[in-house]
Amino acid sequence: MRKNIVAGNWKMNKNHMEGARLASEILDGLRGRDIGCEVILFPTFTTISSVIDVVKGSAISVGGQNLYSERDGAFTGEISAEMLKNLGCQYVLVGHSERRNIFGEDSVFLSKKLRIALEYGLFPLFCVGELLEQREAGKAGEVVEKQLKDVLNGLGGDEISRVTIAYEPVWAIGTGKTATASDAANMHSLIRDVIKSIFGSEISQRMIIMYGGSVKAGNAAQLLNEPDIDGALVGGAALKADSFLKIIYASAK
Ligand code: PEP
Numbered sequence: 001m002r003k004n005i006v007a008g009n010w011k012m013n014k015n016h017m018e019g020a021r022l023a024s025e026i027l028d029g030l031r032g033r034d035i036g037c038e039v040i041l042f043p044t045f046t047t048i049s050s051v052i053d054v055v056k057g058s059a060i061s062v063g064g065q066n067l068y069s070e071r072d073g074a075f076t077g078e079i080s081a082e083m084l085k086n087l088g089c090q091y092v093l094v095g096h097s098e099r100r101n102i103f104g105e106d107s108v109f110l111s112k113k114l115r116i117a118l119e120y121g122l123f124p125l126f127c128v129g130e131l132l133e134q135r136e137a138g139k140a141g142e143v144v145e146k147q148l149k150d151v152l153n154g155l156g157g158d159e160i161s162r163v164t165i166a167y168e169p170v171w172a173i174g175t176g177k178t179a180t181a182s183d184a185a186n187m188h189s190l191i192r193d194v195i196k197s198i199f200g201s202e203i204s205q206r207m208i209i210m211y212g213g214s215v216k217a218g219n220a221a222q223l224l225n226e227p228d229i230d231g232a233l234v235g236g237a238a239l240k241a242d243s244f245l246k247i248i249y250a251s252a253k
Helices: 016-030 045-055 081-087 097-101 107-119 132-136 140-152 181-199 201-206 217-224 241-250
Strands: 004-009 037-042 060-064 091-094 123-128 164-167 209-212 231-234
Touching (some): 004 209, 004 241, 016 037, 016 045, 016 060, 045 060, 045 081, 081 107, 091 107, 107 140, 123 140, 132 140, 140 181, 164 181, 181 201, 181 209, 181 217, 217 241, 231 241
Parallel strands (some): 004 231, 037 060, 060 091, 091 123, 209 231
């Protein structure tokens, strides 16, 4: 059976002191509970170390929100896979819609990032999702299928086994609009079919596919009750321990 993952993407919020405080409140809220899901925090780069100091030895994992596509060199302002790994990160986000749409990251670039993350032993959390106009034009499935194939095609079995997917409809991110549980479940099932068509049935059944897009304490249980939805990638509601913890509690499979 697949485990659920609940991840908090803090985006460009929480300096290192605020981040350490939030991580410690989340840790307190999990103490003594059998949470039955994996919890990952994605702080901004300058906050990662402080968060790792707080959660070290606990069940909480930490990841980077981004990485660069090259190993090292003259890339002012960029962060490498090796740097993240060395700090103690286990995960890294690749293909978040804010990277795709604000920073113009395309599939060729994302493909390189995903591969370098794997090369350095990080687990990429690969995000896909359609824009509102693509959904309204009836093209959501086509867009997501292309995003998956463009980046994942060509990976070996051991590589794809270390990838997690997050379906995040762009119109639902930070907007308060959420896909209905059945719309999300339909897309998750399409994603699983695409993975099956490339990598076969066993890998597709093991693939963890999370949902992201305005997940809150009030809607988490309904979304996470869908058998094909294996957890949540949470933005806004991950910035307060109370709301993030409620989502974690709702995620027990
Ligand atoms: C996200 O940033 O991945 C996200 C889903 O944000 P929010 O929960 O705020 O919509």
